[in-house]
Amino acid sequence: MITLGNDGLPVGRRKSNYMNIDGALHKRCTHCGKYFRLKYFYPLKYRRNGEIHESLQSWCKFCMVEGCCKRAKEKREI
Helix, strand or coil, rough: CCCCCCCCCCCCCCCHEEEEECCCEEEEEECCEEEHHHHHEEEEEECCCEEEEEEEEECCHHHHHHHHHHHHHHHHHH
16 A cells, blocks of 8 residues: 655655654644554545555544534534
8 A cells, every 4th residue: 555665654655744653654644733653544545547546544533533523513503
């Protein structure tokens, strides 16, 4: 899924969003700004120019669930 370069960081991605902590690859959540292991991000598959690409969501699972709960609560109040 993710190809690593010589520096231990993903190839072809924003290096600032990834960090190698104690030999484990971590990704930064763009919502809360914290670094989490890759298993704390939902997989994302998309198609571009006929090719299927695999990546990870930019928000961590905690922020995704929080956002979904907030939207559902707002929807119920309407």
